[in-house]
Structure formats: structure tokens, C-alpha cells
Amino acid sequence: MRALSKRSAVAWRMRHMLTWSGVKPPRRIWNWARRFAQAIHAKYPGKLLAYNCSPSFNWQKNLDDKTIASFQQQLSDMGYKFQFITLAGIHSMWFNMFDLANAYAQGEGMKHYVEKVQQPEFAAAKDGYTFVSHQQEVGTGYFDKVTTIIQGGTSSVTALTGSTEESQF
Structure with a gap:
């Protein structure tokens, strides 16, 4: 993640109770999500994070079943407490x-x-x-x-x- 993106995210999101993010493709999520959470939490410890588990990705093409099954718990451990699937309904x-x-x-x-x-x-x-x-x-x-x-x-x-x-x- 570029430094400008981190600064922008931190500056903009500091005024909000919840920070929402998503990344594509999902196989890149771990490093990106961890860096994003660390950048936000460095300035705002305990800030609630949200993650869009997007239906626009082919999840099984990018992740194995074991990873998909543990995906949300791993995100939660990073601070992403609100996880949702846009357009699931x-x-x-x-x-x-x-x-x-x-x-x-x-x-x-x-x-x-x-x-x-x-x-x-x-x-x-x-x-x-x-x-x-x-x-x-x-x-x-x-x-x-x-x-x-x-x-x-x-x-x-x-x-x-x-x-x-x-x-x-």
C-alpha cells in the first residue's frame, strides 16, 4: 500500500466510528489487510474495522476451502469486527x-x-x-x-x- 493511501485512509477515517475496506483479489488480503489495520490502529487503537467480503470475487479460484473457512476469523483477529457480503441477498x-x-x-x-x-x-x-x-x-x-x-x-x-x-x- 502506498504511503499516500495510508495517510489518506487514516486522515479520512479518523472521524468515523467504523472503517470499511475491501481488497482484490482476495488472495492478497492478508498482507494488505494486516498493513491497513496496523496503520489505522497505530493512530487510533481499537478502531473498529469493517470488511466487505465481496461477491465480485471468485473465492474458490483464489483461495482453498480451508482458507475460506478461516477467512473471517483471521480478519477478526486483525480488528475487522464487522464483516459482510454486499449483494448476498x-x-x-x-x-x-x-x-x-x-x-x-x-x-x-x-x-x-x-x-x-x-x-x-x-x-x-x-x-x-x-x-x-x-x-x-x-x-x-x-x-x-x-x-x-x-x-x-x-x-x-x-x-x-x-x-x-x-x-x-
């Missing part, structure tokens, strides 16, 4: 939608939805997954109550009461 959503659509188009349609989405959701409920009751998750019950209050205690346009979700989930 959208990558997961796009891939899983592609996977579902591809399987769905292969001919058994709804069977693939049940196998790839619904049954895994039911299984994940024991671990705290709640979106299987999607109407509740998006606030339908709240809006039903608001509608009922506005309608003077009864309403024929509520969504959750009497729904298949209410009776099955």
Missing part, C-alpha cells in the same frame, strides 16, 4: 429464481416449487424462518386491523381473516 434471490424457473420449465412445474421452495421453507421454520406466512410478514394483519377500525369494527375486504394462510400455516 440479491445474488441468492437471482440464483434461486433462476434455479426454480429452470426446473419449473423442465416439465413438472409445481412439483419443483414445492420441492425447491415450499418444503425447505417449512423445514426452516424450526430454525426461526417466518416468511412461509408471507401475508403476516408483509403486514397484512396490521392493515386488516386498520381497515376494520376505519369500517367501524367490521370489514369485508380484509385479506388475512379466512385466508388459506390463516387456516394452513
Whole structure:
């Protein structure tokens, strides 16, 4: 890392509670991350560091499985206490939608939805997954109550009461 980069990072980040960094490619992370953390901590001991575990890298092309498995602990030991994967949700959503659509188009349609989405959701409920009751998750019950209050205690346009979700989930 050039001296100017270090000085700039230290000067700019001294005003912030958390310093965020990332590096490419990931195989170079150890030396870079260590030098960066040391430069920040030399001037601001204990400064919280954040690291973007970028989905833009081909992790297995650059690191072996053992290194990937210990990657975050090693970063934490250097002071990177907040580690995240930018765009993890959208990558997961796009891939899983592609996977579902591809399987769905292969001919058994709804069977693939049940196998790839619904049954895994039911299984994940024991671990705290709640979106299987999607109407509740998006606030339908709240809006039903608001509608009922506005309608003077009864309403024929509520969504959750009497729904298949209410009776099955």
C-alpha cells in the first residue's frame, strides 16, 4: 500500500466510528489487510474495522476451502469486527429464481416449487424462518386491523381473516 493511501485512509477515517475496506483479489488480503489495520490502529487503537467480503470475487479460484473457512476469523483477529457480503441477498434471490424457473420449465412445474421452495421453507421454520406466512410478514394483519377500525369494527375486504394462510400455516 502506498504511503499516500495510508495517510489518506487514516486522515479520512479518523472521524468515523467504523472503517470499511475491501481488497482484490482476495488472495492478497492478508498482507494488505494486516498493513491497513496496523496503520489505522497505530493512530487510533481499537478502531473498529469493517470488511466487505465481496461477491465480485471468485473465492474458490483464489483461495482453498480451508482458507475460506478461516477467512473471517483471521480478519477478526486483525480488528475487522464487522464483516459482510454486499449483494448476498440479491445474488441468492437471482440464483434461486433462476434455479426454480429452470426446473419449473423442465416439465413438472409445481412439483419443483414445492420441492425447491415450499418444503425447505417449512423445514426452516424450526430454525426461526417466518416468511412461509408471507401475508403476516408483509403486514397484512396490521392493515386488516386498520381497515376494520376505519369500517367501524367490521370489514369485508380484509385479506388475512379466512385466508388459506390463516387456516394452513
